[in-house]
Each structure stands twice: as C-alpha cells, then as structure tokens.
Amino acid sequence: MLREKFTADLKTAMLAKDEAAVGAIRLIIAAMKQKDIDSRTAESREGISDSQILALLQSMIKQRNESIEMYKKGNRQDLADKEATEIKIIERYLPKQMSEDEMKVAVEAAISAAGASSIKDMGKVMGELKSKYTGQMDFAKAGGMVKEKLAG
Numbered sequence: 001m002l003r004e005k006f007t008a009d010l011k012t013a014m015l016a017k018d019e020a021a022v023g024a025i026r027l028i029i030a031a032m033k034q035k036d037i038d039s040r041t042a043e044s045r046e047g048i049s050d051s052q053i054l055a056l057l058q059s060m061i062k063q064r065n066e067s068i069e070m071y072k073k074g075n076r077q078d079l080a081d082k083e084a085t086e087i088k089i090i091e092r093y094l095p096k097q098m099s100e101d102e103m104k105v106a107v108e109a110a111i112s113a114a115g116a117s118s119i120k121d122m123g124k125v126m127g128e129l130k131s132k133y134t135g136q137m138d139f140a141k142a143g144g145m146v147k148e149k150l151a152g
Contacts, residue, residue, distance in 0.1 A: 002053050002093060003032070020082075024089035031056055054135030057094055061087050095136045103137055107145045119150045 006029050013021035035056055036047040048056070064083040071080035098106065106129060110116075114124040125146045129137065 002050050020085050021089050024086045051134045054094060057090050061090055098137050103142055106133060107142060107149060111149055116150060122146055122150060
C-alpha cells in the first residue's frame, strides 16, 4: 500500500537529511490524513483507497504547476524551482503516465464500453476512464479527447 511506502520513504529521507523529500512527503501525508478525516462516516473509519490517494497526488501536482506559473509571472524563480522539486518527488508515487497514443486507445475503449454516442454521455465515459486509469492519465487532456470524439 502507498501509506506504508510514504512512511518508509519519510524515514529514509530523514536519515539521508534530504530536506526537499522530507517536506514533500510530509505534505503528501498531511493531505492524505485530511482526506481520511473528510471521508469518515459514522459507519466507516476506513481511510481513503489507493486510487483516491493517486487522484490526490495528481491534484497536488496540478496545484504545484499552477503555482509555478504564478511564481514565474512574479519573477520568483526560487519558489518555482521549489515547486518543481516537489512535483518530481510526488511523481515517484504515481504509476507510469500514459502517452498520448495510449490515452487515445483508452478513450476509444471507454467510449465503446460506456456505449456513448453523444456529448451527453461524456460523464459516463469519464467515469469509466477514472475507474481504470486514475494516476496514469491526465484527465484534462482525456476530457478534451472525449469531447472531440463524441462531438465529431
């Protein structure tokens, strides 16, 4: 499970005095714990699943990419570099990202699996993609591909 990997990697980074990795992994663990708390119900005290953790990691990368853009506009390259370092550390925990060609094949398969025929079925297709490819696919790009195929 990813949770144990985070804990082990945090210890390793602390022993190696790798401050960047320690900071990034602590941010991941804190975000994960917050999601765990948010998802608790009276019936279930379970934490979030690995697929939800992968989605969380992707959103953390997206946030950092947005921050990099703002820091560059504000002439703060030092902060942009720090965010880029965090992205590299977070990406260690994500599965290999799909290429554009692999995404096209996955989109085609999801459209046929969902029986989608119009743009109204986009939600079904995206749900199909998210259930199979969380952590491996950029869903913003995939959404554009799905829209193009269904509108076309």
